[in-house]
Amino acid sequence: MDAKHSSIAEQSIPAQLLAWYDVAARDLPWRSRPGQAADPYRVWLSEVMLQQTTVATVRPRFTAWVDRWPSVAALAAADEADVMAAWAGLGYYARARNLVKAARAVVADHGGAFPDTEAGLRALPGLGAYTAAAVAAIAFGERAVVVDANVERVVARLFAIETPLPAARPAIRAAADTITPDARAGDFAQAMMDLGATICTSRRPRCLLCPIRADCRAHAAGIEERLPAKAAKRAKPQRYGTIFWLERGACVLLVRRLDKGLLGGMRALPTGPWVEAPPGLAGAPVAGRWRLLDDRVAHGFTHFDLELALATGVAQAGDEPAGEGSEWWPIADLPRAGLPTLFAKAATAITTATPSTGDRE
DNA sequence: TAGACGTGGCT
DNA sequence: TAGCCAAGTCT
Structure with a gap:
């Protein structure tokens, strides 16, 4: 029955x-x-x-x-x-x-x-x-x-x-x-x-x-x-990195990330390694005088949290970091670059925190 | 098979 | 606020 x-x-x-x-x-x-x-x-x-x-x-x-x-x-x-x-x-x-x-x-x-x-x-x-x-x-x-x-x-x-x-x-x-x-x-x-x-x-x-x-x-x-019941999740680790904002005239250096892995295939700002302790200027795209901003950008991924320091610099004669996929992108056109949110946040933080370090009156 | 892989909104 | 959640896939 x-x-x-x-x-x-x-x-x-x-x-x-x-x-x-x-x-x-x-x-x-x-x-x-x-x-x-x-x-x-x-x-x-x-x-x-x-x-x-x-x-x-x-x-x-x-x-x-x-x-x-x-x-x-x-x-x-x-x-x-x-x-x-x-x-x-x-x-x-x-x-x-x-x-x-x-x-x-x-x-x-x-x-x-x-x-x-x-x-x-x-x-x-x-x-x-x-x-x-x-x-x-x-x-x-x-x-x-x-x-x-x-x-x-x-x-x-x-x-x-x-x-x-x-x-x-x-x-x-x-x-x-x-x-x-x-x-x-x-x-x-x-x-x-x-x-x-x-x-x-x-x-x-x-x-x-x-x-x-x-x-x-x-x-x-x-x-x-x-319901449905779910297995407990692991805690997310914290990682640190540095984003490098390199200007040349009215442009900023963008790179294309490797096809595999995190944010794969996307245009991005250059970064150093993402590691357990703040890496400072390690992995900078060119040697030179970088200025570390006070502002930092926090971003949460699915499996770790990231805090990025922001380093700015101005390209000098002879600075050609251009590996494959590097390009000088007009800063005014940045929205059209299609940056992942993490880098869009960093770009906003940098451009609002500091007046352009390039040509200005 | 469990971990890598983004982001924004809601509580 | 910190965590959870949203029409998953790949390795």
């Missing part, structure tokens, strides 16, 4: 969720209108932008992006440096590098059309388990099991899975599989994510508004706010 009742309830979950989605779906610029086919390029782009990034941040960036590169062919033909600069501020820059690689692979290896299966999509750079499933379901209607952080939260509560993440992932995925319908797989995935984003939120879930609260075991047990 109990098992039978439970089974019936679970079968009704997708239907209830889809009915709710039909009236409550969020209006987002990458979603197709009802009856309109989804554009795989827009679905893919939005999914990549939304990785670990809020809808509020992505919305304007997505719109500007598709205005500039309206198709996968346009993106494939773009200059990679322009793409990286356009991504500046969004973080996780491997996403932008992989966006270009994947676009070029679609054009070169798939005749300009995205693969229409989860397995085919999964083979493209930057498409992991989640994104491949999401694009397959949303753009192509494939029944794929789409599990992101929203779905993990909804499912962990719905089935009262108390095992902490990440150990709970296999059980959560299996449970998600049992409620994924064959029809409207894309709408179902988006319904789950909308539910997680607006009702089944991490803190203070609005259970009274939930279309499936009658089926929710965590709610019945009164434990929804502490």
